Amino acid sequence: MxxxxxxxxxxxxxxxxxxxxxxxxxxxxxxxxxxxxxxxxxxxxxxxxxxxxxxxxxxxxxxxxxxxxxxxxxxxxxxxxxxxxxxxxxxxxxxxxxxxxVASGEPWVVPFVVQLAGEYVLEIIEAIGRGLPGLGVPGSAQRRLYGEFIARNPAFFARTERRVVSYWSCYYRWKYGAFGTYPGYVLLEAFRAGAVEQVGTQWPRHTPHLAGGRG
Known part of the structure; x- marks a missing residue:
């Protein structure tokens, strides 16, 4: 016991x-x-x-x-x-x-949200997307917040990317035949755009390159 x-x-x-x-x-x-x-x-x-x-x-x-x-x-x-x-x-x-x-502007909240983006519950990934509409807006506070965190934690984000791909392939490929249609992919691309804004250059990719690719 x-x-x-x-x-x-x-x-x-x-x-x-x-x-x-x-x-x-x-x-x-x-x-x-x-x-x-x-x-x-x-x-x-x-x-x-x-x-x-x-x-x-x-x-x-x-x-x-x-x-x-x-x-x-x-x-x-x-x-x-x-x-x-x-x-x-x-x-x-x-x-x-x-x-x-999810909508908090506190930097110490960000890793809790990003970690959940790399987990297997689809409803949680969708909730993150709904709660972070500013990720899709260049120069927005949300994009700066998440971009700054990712720029400081490249290995953590790379691991998150790989987990998203793995869970899509294992659990959701039947529903989203192309990785580019999976909500987790959309979220990763928004996070990556924030990092690119912060560093001013391309960000390494650890997911399938083409939105319509088979993964």
Whole structure:
């Protein structure tokens, strides 16, 4: 029988997902989260405006229950909560919390969204596309935000591209015969356009080259 993880270890792992300046807000969020039944799984590291954060691949905490006697979380704290639960082991929970953060302009939210673009739940990929209409607008705040993050994290984005192709080929090729028609491809191209705007040159591609190609 697997023992529950030490709460202090879980707290440390979840706090590492955010810039250190948010430590107080993260502590407030962790105080309302039920104890995890399993430890968070292997984190992925990314650079957020010059600071390395380590975001868990999955968390296993149940969602907090409503408590009228508990002071409500402040705005930033609510965003942190939604970010953490966008890493939940249940895809429905991930989607529900993603939809609360996808339009955020906070740079530390961006890696949570981009990671979900490289996962297998199509409804989540579609939700990202709906929540980021500015990605398709040259010079927009959303395009600059995501372009700057990708420019700082080329290896992470390359891994995301490969995952998108892999999940399309494995799960969705029957529905989207050409990779260029798959919503994940459309999203990757929008992200790439943001990176190109930031660096002023072409960005390496780790997906099929032709929108109509067979992959």
């Amino acid at each position: 697997q023992l529950p993880p030490e709460p202090s270890n879980v707290a440390h792992a979840l706090a590492a997902a955010f810039p250190t300046r948010l430590a107080g807000d993260v502590e407030s969020v962790l105080a309302v989260m039920p104890e995890a039944r399993l430890a968070p799984t292997t984190p992925f590291e990314v650079d957020v405006q010059g600071e390395t954060v380590a975001i868990p691949s999955r968390i296993y905490n149940e969602e907090p229950s409503p408590d009228p006697e508990r002071p409500p979380l402040a705005g930033t704290q609510q965003v942190i909560l939604h970010c953490l639960y966008s890493r939940h082991s249940d895809g429905r929970v991930r989607q529900r919390h993603l939809e609360q953060i």
